[in-house]
Structure formats: structure tokens, C-alpha cells
Amino acid sequence: MAPFWEFIWGALALGAGATLCMDVWGLVQKHILRISVLDYALLGRWIGHLPQGRARHEAIARAAPVKGERTLGWAAHYLIGIVFAALFLAAAGRSYLAAPALAPALAMGLVTVAAPYFILQPAFGLGIAAARTPKPWLARLKSLSTHLVFGLGLYLSAQIWAGFLAT
Template identity: 45%
Template sequence: MITEFLPSAVLIGIGATAFMDLIAFVQKQMLSQKTLNYAMVGRWLGHMARGRFIHRPISASEAIRSEGLLGWGAHYLIGVLFALVFLTLVDQNWLMNPTLMPVTIFGVLTVLAPFMILQPAMGAGLAARHAPSPNIARAKSLLAHLSFGVGLWVAATCLSTLA
């Protein structure tokens, strides 16, 4: 079952992640907001191979060779994996006629990954509670994952017009 969705998940996941990155770029340019440095994700993953999973904070941990490439690659791979999970949860007809509500809900739910895994592991605590401005960090994460959900819809809509 999963293999039948894999090609669509790859295209939709990459498209949704790119849409999420576009929204982050617009935020950075228009609002001068700092965005997530995916090199820190690469650093975290690189240290996992060495047996270290928690950092306080990740920026103080030793740099990893090619951490930027590793982090960006992981970011897009996670987008594809999230798309695959979503496609296995919805009716197959959704791919032919994508609707916004299910992906919006799914996108919001994906914020649990950074809240419960990434932020605690990087030293920011559960749901960024130890971040300098926890509510701002939470809102930015929520917006990013909401934009990922909308990006799933945008990418699926583009893909359905090609089919």
C-alpha cells in the first residue's frame, strides 16, 4: 500500500516543504524574522551517529562536517515522510481531488514533532519552554507546520492537474 503512494509522496512532500520554505523566506524578508538554521538539525543528526542525542544548546555543540547539507536533506526527507503518512491516512480519491481541510489539520498536528522531539533535543525544552521567547518560538513552529499543510494541498493540486 505504501509503495503505491511513494511517487506522489515524494513530489508532494518536496513541494510542500518548498512551500514551507518559501513562507519562511517571505517572513524573513518582510518581517526580518530569524528562521530555523537547518545546519543545527544536521549538527543534531551528526551527533546522533556519535551517540549524543541531547544538547544544551545545540549551537554550543561541536560543528559536524557538512551539517548544512545534512540538515537541509533531512528537512526535505521529513517532508516526504510526512506526505507519505498523510497519503496513507486519507482516501485514495484525495489525490485526484485534494481538499484543504485534511492537510491543514495534518500540518498543524505535525508541529508535535518539533515540540516533542527536536526542540527538547536541541536544548530548548518541551515545546520550546526554555527558549528566550517560548510563545514566539511556538507560534513560529505552528505557522511553519501550518504552511507545510497548505503546501501539501498546493503541491497535490498541482500534481492532480498533471494527472
């Protein structure tokens, strides 16, 4: 496979796989651990308000709903995962797809937690790193664990991809 297409297909596979791992972790949190998780419709709502110049909300849950917000939110969730995977592969190099390692993938998971801490949570009205929530440390821990699972998902997806390339 040509290097460009290997990168593109690798980013798609790793991003979608890692995001799927996050979603499985979300189901475990919600249904087994009874911990609330982000409703991606709120991400879609936030994105839906951007064209009107509204990037910051007092409370995104109280903002006016946007038509198709759930679909928009879920699509954005996976697209963001694919973009993060592409950035990871650009930094890790093409050789990562052939010989994945856990540590760099977990490090990327740690890096990606900056997105909710410094972009989404403040934009949703929750403050930097969820400072305006009733239990900020719990919210931070949930974000951290979810993004570490994303890193684990990058690694697991890369392992599957490496097996695919070997055949």
C-alpha cells in the same frame, strides 16, 4: 499508473512541494518580516551527533560542528517532509491525490508541529515546545505557522499533482 507508484510519486511530489512552501515562508519571515528562522545546519549537526549517542544537547548552537551539517540538515528537512506526506497519504487514502481538500492537509500540518515541539526543540536544548527560549509563545507561534504552511503546501502540491494526473 499503478497504485504503489502513484503513492510513491505522490508522496515525493507532495512532500517536496509542501517543504518548498515552508522554505518560501521561511524566506518571507527572514527577509520581509525580519523574523529569525531555523538554520537547517543545526538539524544536520544534531543528526551528525546521533551516531555518537548524543541525542540531546544543552544548546545545539554551541555543540561541535559536524562536517557537511548544512547539506545533511537540508537533505533531512526534505526527507522528513516526504515522510510526513507519505504518512498523510496513507491516512487520507489514494483518493486524496485525485480530489485534494484543504481541511485534511491543514490538519496534517497541525499534527506535524508535534515534531518540533516534542522532539527537536527538546533535543536542541530549547525545552518542550520551546519552553526554555526567551519568548516561548513566539517560538511556538512560529513553529505552528510554519507547519500550517506545510499543510497548505500539501494541499497546493496535491492540486498540482491532481492536474498532472488528469492530463
